[in-house]
Amino acid sequence: MKPLRESRPGGAEDRKPYDEAEFEALLDAAVDGIIITDHTGCILRLNKATERLFGYREEELIGQSIRLIMPEKDARAHDRYMRNYLRTGQAKIIGIGRELEARRKDGSLFPIALSIGEARLRDRLHFVGLIRDLTAQKRAEEEALRQRELMNHASRLTTMGEMAAAMAHELNQPLSAITNYTAACQRLLARGDAEATSDLQRALEEIGSQAHRAAEVIQRVRDFARSRASGREAVRIAALIEQIMPLLQLDARSNRVELHIRIESGLPEIHADPIQLQQVLLNLVRNAIDAMQSLPEPERRVDLRAGMLNDAELQIEVIDRGTGVSEEAARQLFTPFFTSKEKGMGMGLAISRSIVAAHGGTLDFRNNPLAGATFRVRIPVGQPLQDEQ
Ligand SMILES: Nc1ncnc2c1ncn2[C@@H]1O[C@H](COP(=O)(O)OP(=O)(O)O)[C@@H](O)[C@H]1O
Ligand SMILES: [Mg+2]
Structure with missing residues (x-):
């Protein structure tokens, strides 16, 4: 890389067109790989970052087909794809950009973000590809x-x-x-x-x-x-709750809490991770039971309800008659490690919310008019959910 001439910013010097060597120095200063090919995918030019990314020296790439740095399956499809593009103008990457894999000189593959632009120069189509290493x-x-x-x-x-x-x-x-x-x-x-x-x-x-x-x-x-x-599958909420019923009942019984479960019939299946959702419900019921420790036994009651909120959303509510959530606690409830309990870990709600969010849903709460709090899980049904991040 050649040093650029010093100049005062904004001076006439800055507006003079760069010569070839200066322009090359600028390309070489780019962090991302830049490759220019002709309409057939023959490599005409590249910058230093490209050499670093792929482990080739410049002269090993110039004049070669771009297929050289593609994984085999993409390389095989390349020529057909280019012919198709030149004929129909239907682009899959060109002008759009995509994440895919690239192949180094040693054959190893690595993830990249690739964007390709095109320009008509000297009456020929040229492509310029920008390659960012996503490893x-x-x-x-x-x-x-x-x-x-x-x-x-x-x-x-x-x-x-x-x-x-x-x-x-x-x-x-x-x-x-x-x-x-x-x-x-x-x-x-x-x-x-x-x-x-x-x-x-x-x-x-x-x-x-x-x-x-x-x-x-x-x-x-x-x-x-x-x-x-974790694994997603088609899940019936009723079956999911039935499976943890023994655990829930066990917890409730030994804390002298009455547990009432009401599940609407005919709920649609959702695409979910059953174990994770079960964990959310266990967490909420555990908290509900904890919140009623100071109540006389006959008043301890938790209601677990599942039903449709509207056509698109399923709702599960855990309703207790405990202390309710204080204003101060309300602000931090879902923050990791927030707990008001002597032996609490403060992770239950934070993790529960992240699980529900990964299912495209929400977890929130409100205090009941008379006593206690209601925690609500809402999960969309009938649409493909986003992948877990
Ligand atoms: N049903 C509830 N009623 C009142 N307060 C609650 C309820 N559920 C949770 N909380 C409050 O939120 C805090 C955080 O809950 P959580 O994340 O499950 O952690 P932990 O149960 O270990 O304290 C609890 O310590 C409690 O103060
Ligand atoms: Mg808890």
Whole structure:
């Protein structure tokens, strides 16, 4: 790159046309790759950034087809595409710009943003391509996605941690039943008469089914706590809520809270990540239960309702009769690590909102007229949702 002549800004010097060498120095100063080709895709000129990006020296590229720096599948389609464009004027990249992959000299591929413009010079069509390396950006996006997965998993585990007491309680019942039946079996065995045999049979069956019940509790917990890549599928809200019903009931029961669930029939399917949405609902119900700790037991009640808000949106409401949200808390509720609880982590609502947002929906709340708060999840139905970012 040659140094430019010093000049006073705005002076006559600045308006003099650049000569070829000056212009080359300017092209070489560009951060993005610049490639000029003729109408067949033969490379006529390129700048220094292009050499850096692709690992070729200039003379290795000049006179070569642009296909040289394309991944094979694009290279194969190139000539056909160019013929088609020159004939019909139908552009897929030219004048538009796109994200795609490019190929370095060593054969490795990397993501780029490419925009191509065209100019008619010396009675021939020329193309000028601008190439921006997206490697760092893509890596940052992937890292952000991975972080979110980790966060999601961490918060799922926190939810589970908060529910551990309820789980221990739930497991205790079948386990003590098993202990009792086992003692009874031993007594019956000691007696050893004919009638004892049929009693024994019944007691053993009972042991089996209680053990099964305990195993089911554990299985539900493990399914939910498992680290899992998020995946979208067609989801029925009713089925999604049914699946976590045992967990919700368990939490409610052990906190002496009445849980009423009402789901409108005939709700349309949505395209969603069921485990993530289940986590949102668990978080909201957990918070609702927490907000009623100081209430006398008969007044503790949570309502979970699902229905259509209008033709386009599904709404799930979690309604409690607890403390409600103070004005001060209202401002920070969805901020990560905001908590008013001694052992709170303050991630529940922040993560829930980001999950709902990734589904194209909203999560908000309002205080109820009499007592407590209502948290509302709204998710659009029947339209393709944006991909998770
Ligand atoms: N149903 C509710 N009623 C009143 N306050 C609530 C309710 N849900 C959440 N909050 C408030 O929002 C805060 C943040 O909730 P969250 O993000 O789930 O974290 P955590 O439950 O760990 O505190 C809670 O600490 C509480 O102050
Ligand atoms: Mg919470």
